[in-house]
Amino acid sequence: MQAPVTQTAPARETAPGPAGRPGAGQVIVTRAVTRSFPMGDTVIRALQGVDVTICRGEYVAIMGPSGSGKSTLMNIIGCLDRPDSGEYWLNGTPVAELGDADLAALRNREIGFVFQTFNLLARADALHNVELPLIYAGVGRRERTERAQLALEQVGLRERMRHRPAELSGGQRQRVAVARALVTRPSLLLADEPTGNLDSATTADILALFDELHRKGNTIVLVTHDPAVAEYAHRAIRLRDGRIESDTPNPRKGHG
Amino acid sequence: MLFAEMILVALQSVRANLFRAFLTMLGIIIGVASVITMIAIGSGAKAAVDQQIDQLGASVLSIRSGSFMRMGVAQGGATLTIKDAEAIARDAPSVIGVVPEIAGQLQIKHGNRNENLRVAGVTANFPEIQGYTIASGKSFTKADDASRRPVAVLGSAVGGKLGTNAAAIVGQTIYIKGIAFEVLGVFEEKGSTGFRNVDEQVWIPFFTARYRVFGTEQLDSISAQMAPGSTVERSIVEIERVMRKQHQIQPGKDNDFSIADPRQFFNVREAAANIFAILLAGIASISLVVGGIGIMNIMLVTVTERTKEIGIRKALGASRRNILLQFVVEAMVLCMLGGAAGIALGAGVTTLIARIAGWNMAISPTAVLLAFCFSAAVGLFFGIWPARKAARLDPIEALRYE
Ligand SMILES: Nc1ncnc2c1ncn2[C@@H]1O[C@H](COP(=O)(O)OP(=O)(O)OP(=O)(O)O)[C@@H](O)[C@H]1O
Ligand SMILES: [Mg+2]
Secondary structure (H helix, E strand, O other), rough: OOOOOOOOOOOHHHHHOOOOOOOOEEEEEEEEEEEEEEEEOOEEEEEEEEEEEEEOEEEEEEEEEOOHHHHHHHHHHHOOOOOEEEEEEEEEEEEHHOOOOHHHHHHOEEEEOOOOOOOOOOOHHHHHHHHHHHHOOOOOHHHHHHHHHHHHHHHHHHHOOOHHHHHHHHHHHHHHHHHHHOOOOOEEEEEEEEOOOOOOHHHHHHHHHHHHHHHHHOOOEEEEEOOOHOOOOEEEEEHHHHHHHHEEEOOOHHOO | OOOHHHHHHHHHHHHOOOHHHHHHHHHHHHHHHHHHHHHHHHHHHHHHHHHHHHOOOEEEEEEEEOOOOEEOEOOOOOEOOOOOOOOHHOOOEEEEEEEEEEEEEEEEEOOOEEEEEEEEOOOOOHHHHHHHOOEEEOOOOOOHOOOOOOOEOOOHHHHHHOOOOOOOOOOEEEEEEEEEEEEEEEEEOOOOOEEEEEHHEEEEEEHHHHHHHOOOOEEOOEEEEEEEOOHHHHHHHHHHHHHHOOOOOOOOOOEEEEEOOOHHHHHHHHHHHHHHHEEEEEHHHHHHHHHHHHHHHHHHHHHHHHHHHHHHHOOOOOOOOHHHHHHHHHHHHHHHHHHHHHHHHHHHHHHHHHHHHOOOOOOHHHHHHHHHHHHHHHHHHHHHHHHHHHHHHOOHHHOOOO
16 A cells, blocks of 8 residues: 655646746645654654645645644644745745735635634634634624624534534534634635544535535645545545655546 | 724623623722822812812902911011001002901800900901901991991801801890990801901901000001902012011011911912822822733733634734734723723712812813723733733644643
8 A cells, every 4th residue: 555655746747946936826835844843852753844736726635644744734734834944835925935914814815724623712602703714804794794604504503603612512613613714715725634523414514515615616625534535535645754655646536 | 893803802801700800900990090089189179279269359468467477376576557557558559458457365245155256356348358248237337447336247156156146146235345346247157267267256347446445556467458460479579668668677687577378378278188189199100000010910811811712813814913902902991991990989989078078079071081091001001011922922832722
């Protein structure tokens, strides 16, 4: 099963050289990205030189064993964390050069992030949680509420919108997190284990939403342990020990 | 709208920790209440003093013998006479009227009652110049004075002291040094002014006092009324010049008389009120600073407690500025709530003091606005550092915080 570290994605050919910039249509370009965490005397190398290129409209599943660096990579891609070394371009812009206000705008307008640990505001109800990104986007109260309600409806939680996270089940919380990521209609959806707590029926519903978003031309990166979930994606990247182990297209989905 | 969210979050946070918020606000509450009370006392005391000065009537200077005063008693041996009074009236241009006054404590008899009261012999123009208003009956006339008639006008409390009351004593007879005096009228109550209670005083015509009661030329004092528009300083210079000439005081020698502005008695009361106000200002500034530090402390705690929330908000698109503003707003909301409570408390204390002191103290809108702005400023000043701390948190580290 040890697949070679392939560079099968067509975009790889137009990857930036040392001085070059990523080509058009390349949403995510990382080059030799590393990230490590000092833990007492030792250093945990979560990412040890990751090169990924993801083009606009791609649907990519990131897989790999626990602790292989998937969430760490997602955080960097989502502009929440910065690599220790290496480069990262988002939509052709070197993220390292962006200031705080630009980063905030990027996280708010371009990226929808579903956290592995949900990260909902404990004190706010589901509706307000979903409204949050719209608040920072400056969307007016009425439109905000309408859109948040719609997003909650899409994940089947409309009747739970006045519940706080503590009053929701794990799966329901996860769906609130998905609704919050979708509500801004982000061009790039980053979902870290978005169906980890869901039964197969709800999982299918959520993945149908992702499919729809994908059909509309949005880019989706999804972390999962579940091969059935990965089947929805058009390409699978496998991580192991902070390195890309394999990067293969999904034969059943014919990419391009 | 983002601002609305910030206020909402701030209020939620206050509600979630109501008691803690109250304790935090206590310093601000006391500080603002002190500011409100302080301003009200300052203006109330000033208003009370102004009112009493108005009651004094026209601007009047008081001339006494001796070079200085001790407890209202002239020290030194020089004497004032009616000639001095006449000279002042004649030669000091800014003086438009004088009242010479002979006075002393005397036994007053009425029926079987006996009271030791101050009796003042004055010219008939004294009510106008010294600011007395007749409550019932009338005062004596120039003619009464010239013919040395035994008539008297009483202060409002004298009737009561003599076993009857202010209205009933008019027309009755009182005895001063065995002479029967007809009571012509009673003045309105004036309240204690300075060291002497004029409500317990008896006035008789000057010449009656001079020749039939006291038998002396020596005046207790001369009241000189100043022309409208002339300054106290100018009148004092003029009177001093006339008096030095009258008393033939050589240049370089000290005056054997003193000139006083009765208003200065009130300065003492105003000063007392001012000292109280300064004390309150001290309390106010100390508690505002302490309160501000309390706010800062609790905001630091809040920022730590809500690290995760900050991480979430940043991940969803809140900029540093948004977070900074949110926590500054929260500190300010905390302070302004404290300010509002302080204004209410200050209003209560002010009403209480007004009732006890009998002052007409009003809480001015300016004071309320000032106090409110002040508490907002305290919130801004002491909230900005914790807010900066919150704004600078790294999103991913904040998210990982449990
Ligand atoms: N902030 C941190 N401090 C210390 N170590 C960290 C930190 N974040 C991640 N790590 C370590 O980095 C490695 C990769 O973590 P990461 O969360 O990316 O794994 P993952 O692939 O998402 O795992 P899972 O499938 O269990 O979610 C792990 O060994 C983890 O312990
Ligand atoms: Mg993970």
